[in-house]
Amino acid sequence: MNKMILLQARAVSKRYDAVQALFEANVEVYAGEVHALIGSNGAGKSTLIKILTGAVLPDTGDVLLHGNQIPHGDPKAAIDAGIACIYQESNLVPNLSVMDNILLGRQPTRRMGILDRKAQRARVLDLLKKHDLSLDPDAVVQSLSTVQQKEVEIAKALSLNAKVVLMDEPTAWLSQVEVEKLFRSIRKLTADGDGVLYISHVLDEIFTIADRVTVIRDGKVVLSTPIGETTKGALVQAMLGRQLSSEVSTLRREKAEKQIGPVAIECRHLSRAGLFQDINLQVHRGEIVCITGLIGAKRTELVRTLFGAEPPHSGEVLIDHQTVHIRRPLDAIQRGVGLIPEDRRRDGLLMNLSMNHNLVMGFLPLVTRLGLLAPDLVRQMGQQQVDRLGIVPSRLEIPTRHLSGGNQQKVLIGRWLAGNTGILILDEPTVGVDVGAKADIYKLLHDLADAGAAILIISSDMEEVMTVADRILVMANGGLIASFEKGEMTQEQILNAASGELIK
Amino acid sequence: MLKKIYTQNFGLVGFYLVIVIIFSVLSPVFRTPGNINNLLTGFSHIGILAIGQTFPILLGGIDLSVGAILGLVGMATFDLMLIFGLPGYVAIPIGLLVGLLAGLINGFLIVRLKLNPFIASLATMASFRGLTYAISGRQLFPNLTVLAIQDPTYLAIDGTFGFIPRALVYLLILAAATYFLLHNTKLGMDLYAVGGNENAARLAGVNVNRAKFVAYLISGLCAAIAALILTSRMTTSPEGLGIGFELSAIAAAVIGGVNLQGGSGSTSGPVLGAFLIGTIYTGMNLLGVTQYAQPVVAGAILIGAVGYDQFVKARRKKDLQEQLLLQSLHQMKKGG
Amino acid sequence: MDEKMKRELAGFNRREFLKMSTVGLGTMTLVACAPTVAATAEGGTQTQSSKQAKDSYKMSFIQVQPHTVSTAWGQGIQDVTDVQQDINYKQLDGQADPATQITLMDTAISEGVDAIFLQPADSVALKPSIKKAREAGIPVITLNIDAPEAHAAHVEMNHYFGAMKIAEKMGEMMGGKGNVVILNAPPGIIIRDMRTNGFVEGMKAKYPNIQIIADQSADWDRKKAQDVLSTILASGKEVNGVYGVNDSMALGAMDVAKAKNLLGKMVIFGNDGEKAALESIEAGEMSGTQYTDVWQQGRLAAALAIGLATGGVSAKSFTHQGHILMPYVIATKENVASIQDFQRW
Numbered sequence A: 001m002n003k004m005i006l007l008q009a010r011a012v013s014k015r016y017d018a019v020q021a022l023f024e025a026n027v028e029v030y031a032g033e034v035h036a037l038i039g040s041n042g043a044g045k046s047t048l049i050k051i052l053t054g055a056v057l058p059d060t061g062d063v064l065l066h067g068n069q070i071p072h073g074d075p076k077a078a079i080d081a082g083i084a085c086i087y088q089e090s091n092l093v094p095n096l097s098v099m100d101n102i103l104l105g106r107q108p109t110r111r112m113g114i115l116d117r118k119a120q121r122a123r124v125l126d127l128l129k130k131h132d133l134s135l136d137p138d139a140v141v142q143s144l145s146t147v148q149q150k151e152v153e154i155a156k157a158l159s160l161n162a163k164v165v166l167m168d169e170p171t172a173w174l175s176q177v178e179v180e181k182l183f184r185s186i187r188k189l190t191a192d193g194d195g196v197l198y199i200s201h202v203l204d205e206i207f208t209i210a211d212r213v214t215v216i217r218d219g220k221v222v223l224s225t226p227i228g229e230t231t232k233g234a235l236v237q238a239m240l241g242r243q244l245s246s247e248v249s250t251l252r253r254e255k256a257e258k259q260i261g262p263v264a265i266e267c268r269h270l271s272r273a274g275l276f277q278d279i280n281l282q283v284h285r286g287e288i289v290c291i292t293g294l295i296g297a298k299r300t301e302l303v304r305t306l307f308g309a310e311p312p313h314s315g316e317v318l319i320d321h322q323t324v325h326i327r328r329p330l331d332a333i334q335r336g337v338g339l340i341p342e343d344r345r346r347d348g349l350l351m352n353l354s355m356n357h358n359l360v361m362g363f364l365p366l367v368t369r370l371g372l373l374a375p376d377l378v379r380q381m382g383q384q385q386v387d388r389l390g391i392v393p394s395r396l397e398i399p400t401r402h403l404s405g406g407n408q409q410k411v412l413i414g415r416w417l418a419g420n421t422g423i424l425i426l427d428e429p430t431v432g433v434d435v436g437a438k439a440d441i442y443k444l445l446h447d448l449a450d451a452g453a454a455i456l457i458i459s460s461d462m463e464e465v466m467t468v469a470d471r472i473l474v475m476a477n478g479g480l481i482a483s484f485e486k487g488e489m490t491q492e493q494i495l496n497a498a499s500g501e502l503i504k
Numbered sequence B: 001m002l003k004k005i006y007t008q009n010f011g012l013v014g015f016y017l018v019i020v021i022i023f024s025v026l027s028p029v030f031r032t033p034g035n036i037n038n039l040l041t042g043f044s045h046i047g048i049l050a051i052g053q054t055f056p057i058l059l060g061g062i063d064l065s066v067g068a069i070l071g072l073v074g075m076a077t078f079d080l081m082l083i084f085g086l087p088g089y090v091a092i093p094i095g096l097l098v099g100l101l102a103g104l105i106n107g108f109l110i111v112r113l114k115l116n117p118f119i120a121s122l123a124t125m126a127s128f129r130g131l132t133y134a135i136s137g138r139q140l141f142p143n144l145t146v147l148a149i150q151d152p153t154y155l156a157i158d159g160t161f162g163f164i165p166r167a168l169v170y171l172l173i174l175a176a177a178t179y180f181l182l183h184n185t186k187l188g189m190d191l192y193a194v195g196g197n198e199n200a201a202r203l204a205g206v207n208v209n210r211a212k213f214v215a216y217l218i219s220g221l222c223a224a225i226a227a228l229i230l231t232s233r234m235t236t237s238p239e240g241l242g243i244g245f246e247l248s249a250i251a252a253a254v255i256g257g258v259n260l261q262g263g264s265g266s267t268s269g270p271v272l273g274a275f276l277i278g279t280i281y282t283g284m285n286l287l288g289v290t291q292y293a294q295p296v297v298a299g300a301i302l303i304g305a306v307g308y309d310q311f312v313k314a315r316r317k318k319d320l321q322e323q324l325l326l327q328s329l330h331q332m333k334k335g336g
Numbered sequence C: 001m002d003e004k005m006k007r008e009l010a011g012f013n014r015r016e017f018l019k020m021s022t023v024g025l026g027t028m029t030l031v032a033c034a035p036t037v038a039a040t041a042e043g044g045t046q047t048q049s050s051k052q053a054k055d056s057y058k059m060s061f062i063q064v065q066p067h068t069v070s071t072a073w074g075q076g077i078q079d080v081t082d083v084q085q086d087i088n089y090k091q092l093d094g095q096a097d098p099a100t101q102i103t104l105m106d107t108a109i110s111e112g113v114d115a116i117f118l119q120p121a122d123s124v125a126l127k128p129s130i131k132k133a134r135e136a137g138i139p140v141i142t143l144n145i146d147a148p149e150a151h152a153a154h155v156e157m158n159h160y161f162g163a164m165k166i167a168e169k170m171g172e173m174m175g176g177k178g179n180v181v182i183l184n185a186p187p188g189i190i191i192r193d194m195r196t197n198g199f200v201e202g203m204k205a206k207y208p209n210i211q212i213i214a215d216q217s218a219d220w221d222r223k224k225a226q227d228v229l230s231t232i233l234a235s236g237k238e239v240n241g242v243y244g245v246n247d248s249m250a251l252g253a254m255d256v257a258k259a260k261n262l263l264g265k266m267v268i269f270g271n272d273g274e275k276a277a278l279e280s281i282e283a284g285e286m287s288g289t290q291y292t293d294v295w296q297q298g299r300l301a302a303a304l305a306i307g308l309a310t311g312g313v314s315a316k317s318f319t320h321q322g323h324i325l326m327p328y329v330i331a332t333k334e335n336v337a338s339i340q341d342f343q344r345w
Helices: A045-052 A075-081 A098-102 A117-130 A146-158 A176-191 A203-209 A232-240 A245-251 A299-307 A329-334 A344-348 A355-367 A375-389 A405-418 A435-450 A462-468 A491-498 B002-008 B010-026 B033-058 B066-082 B088-112 B117-134 B166-184 B186-196 B198-203 B208-234 B245-255 B268-287 B294-333 C003-032 C036-043 C068-084 C098-111 C127-135 C159-173 C190-206 C222-234 C247-259 C275-282 C294-310
Strands: A005-016 A019-030 A034-038 A060-065 A083-086 A164-168 A195-199 A212-217 A220-226 A263-272 A276-284 A288-293 A314-319 A322-324 A337-340 A423-427 A454-458 A471-476 A479-485 C057-063 C087-093 C115-118 C140-143 C153-156 C178-184 C210-217 C241-244 C267-269 C288-291 C322-325 C329-332
Touching: A005 A045, A005 A195, A019 A034, A019 A045, A019 A195, A019 A212, A019 A220, A034 A045, A034 A203, A045 A060, A045 A083, A045 A164, A045 A195, A075 A083, A083 A146, A098 A117, A098 A146, A098 B186, A117 A146, A146 A164, A146 A176, A176 A195, A176 A203, A203 A232, A212 A232, A220 A232, A232 A435, A263 A299, A263 A454, A276 A288, A276 A299, A276 A454, A276 A479, A288 A299, A288 A435, A288 A462, A299 A329, A299 A337, A299 A423, A299 A454, A329 A337, A337 A405, A355 A375, A355 A405, A375 A405, A405 A423, A405 A435, A435 A454, A435 A462, B010 B268, B010 B294, B033 B066, B033 B166, B033 B186, B033 B208, B033 B245, B033 B268, B033 C098, B066 B088, B066 B117, B066 B208, B066 B245, B088 B117, B088 B208, B166 B186, B166 B208, B166 B268, B186 B198, B186 B208, B198 B208, B208 C098, B208 C127, B245 B268, B245 B294, B268 B294, B268 C098, C057 C068, C057 C098, C057 C294, C068 C087, C068 C294, C098 C115, C098 C127, C115 C294, C127 C140, C140 C294, C153 C294, C159 C190, C159 C241, C159 C267, C159 C288, C159 C329, C178 C190, C178 C222, C178 C247, C190 C210, C210 C222, C222 C247, C241 C247, C247 C267, C247 C275, C275 C288, C275 C329
Parallel strands: A034 A195, A034 A212, A083 A164, A164 A195, A288 A454, A288 A471, A337 A423, A423 A454, C057 C087, C057 C115, C115 C140, C140 C153, C153 C322, C178 C210, C178 C241, C241 C267
Antiparallel strands: A005 A019, A005 A060, A212 A220, A263 A276, A263 A314, A314 A322, A471 A479, C288 C329
């Protein structure tokens, strides 16, 4: 492939209030290459992407495509020039169909602006086939699962026939199968001479798909090199400015160190028609249990039932050996169960409220006197959590949406810790969280377990599962099909089990 | 197209028919052609306002000034004809232009000055109303107090085509045209996109500003059309004409399924909503419900209408989701 | 039942419903477009020039909006109609909107009422409706606010001459000199002109030194009147007299004067004769008003209507409306006590 510069960010800087998000950043994407961009959250990656696509105006610097300067802050100009982007947050219109979302803003028309539905459908079906995406073009996006929505975003970006495609954490919600599909599409793009700028936290992916990698830290480019000439460790060090692997390895807990208590939460023959059936599981105090499996195994539905967000059709749930009837989340909360949901933005945090508000929200009785909120107690409790969890930045008034993904997750955990939550359920806790914060969260979970909490985690991240769990359960098609103790299994075994082959 | 209207406003249509049946049974006068004619005539202008209101609401905004625009346009045409002696066929297009201009002003405040639509249209509501009083022909020239509009072209706006009320015809044409616009043109698609997720639309290159301007222009234009109809019917233009109409228009639109948060709804529902409101009031009058109880009864019935419609929608959504789940489970079993 | 069947059934139900709905709506539209001749035939018996006697009659009062005056009219009307034993009387709210009143008129006409009492929100706007009623043979009796379209009768509180008398009394109390502010009705209704012209001409004739320095609309409303007068006072002008074209506005002026301690220096007159105004006069706050027995006004209107309706008179024969002026009293502190409790509305 000829090494011609396709997309270039030249000396781009951006300042938000007191924070210098980007400083004189230079990044190039060559034709036919996959260029990975990595860095901790808050390092400036998303800002750079937004400047490249025209969503945000840079303070200084330029964006060039094929050497031609692209007008700042004009999304249409960027698209017309040939820059497509799969953003991290959902940029779909919920009420419109898949078809309309994929060609958003570019639906084909006949004379006088009348939509040409036939041409549109043909184009979309063609595109879906080409990239092996099985989506119903007429389905309303709102009714799709997170995974499917992500696929719509991918299709949308691919439909632009762009010269450069930017991807911000594209695999965040995808299972192995879909990730493979995406990589195939990426390879098709580069074979055609297009370029891909790929942001991800998953270093394994980067070593699989990328040709070159650039590391951003604190708004500056600190490293840029071909992927073959560097190692995971070197990249992590560049990202954090320190070594991580030692931290992670010490997190693997030795069996002997654990103190497992009595059963905290248990379910027997739990079923919901059409979703999951006959689930029997137990989580002891002091224990971390991970449920893993492929997307669609209905793990989220199971824990939502445990938490009371949906009622079960049959079976029972016991907490501390007593049968309980949890009909709504309040019942679960009152019994000491906390849930950190999959989509923290939609189901967990109130993004516009301050971090402090989100922290104390679940446990208002603890910060009220005579029915009135006591500001001093609120501050106190908030500060406690912030210190304990290491949330950065630590100003309590910061609106939650300004925090990085990892810190947002910490806020959610903090909310449950504020009260006497003895049983914590986490659904994909470290999706979209950077390496440093991940380590913090794992450590936190270990500490909590040591202190006697019963923790149930849903995770698709094999490395996470292997690191954190004391016991691993595998779910497929709504049923629990395998169970492993720590130290008894390998990653392949788990994957095999997940895809339906029982190994006991 | 008709089928789509029914499926969109499933619950509302059913509810409407029930109300009609109840009134028809209880009041013999209700089911006379004359009464139905009155109904269609008397509330077509609310239907037209509701159609116009659909557009700002679709974008997640609102236009509180439509009542004031209506008054302004009416007063403008009145002055043009009775003070300046212009003929009807000149006054009519100017009137429509005034409506468009008013919509443009709203658009400017909301798009360029980035004011909140509620506040912007509240401000223009007051300003347009004040302007209406200021240019009031009858106030400036007291001898015009009892003078009526006599221009035959103008008076021909209201009336009937044979047996069909003209106002109804304008309403239906407008409803069909806007429905087509929303569902079959790129502009309509852009409107839904901006209403559903403005940021996504912007990033996809949709001209968000243009969409917003168009929405408020249409709202202003509809107000102008309604003004022409009413002032033609009345042969004059009272200064306070249109006060309170914006609330009926918004109510009709919301009842008709236009989501106040934006992104969903169409122009067929608001028409139904307007006639539902009209039917309820007329029915109550005929049944002799005391005037003090009427707002209460109307409110209760309207809550019922919206509630029932929402209930049907929610149930349909749930069924759809369960179907989807079953389908995906099916696929998985097959080894997908 | 598998999914396919479930979906088919759901579809079937929906189709059934759609079919019914289409039929229902189709019928309604067809019915609506039926010849209007059928409407008049069914709506009432007033197609001939004379009418037969009936065993029950319907009458409707379409007011501007609920207000002390119109409520009292309604009570007066009802006093008389109730006695007749065969009259159904309805009072309707026009919501201060001419368009609403037009729709109410249409409904009343197609209902085939035997008489309509009307307080037009706008004299010209209601013209076409009054004409329609007349052509359907229905007698229309307007209360206080006339319309330039022939109808049965107009009963009013004697706006012109009463206002003139108010001016004379007011001028006398002001000592023949000073500034007067008029708090007026919204424009476009005949009553406004009559009550204003009577006042202005009366003042000019008897007390030419008195200046009318402002004439502004306060929309019949007490609160609005407060705002208008406060603004005028704030501009620094001296105000010695205020004529509120109805009592509500005069009371609003009184509120402002009281708040600013100007009661002794301002002569405030209203018009209508509400209970609140009379009490204010007794308390020495308002200076006077034109009192009309509004119940009596309602009763007279009703009597007229009943006579016409039961007497088989077709409204088509009216070439212009008859005029009935109500007797009145210019009530001031001296004579207000003579208005008995049972006369206060």
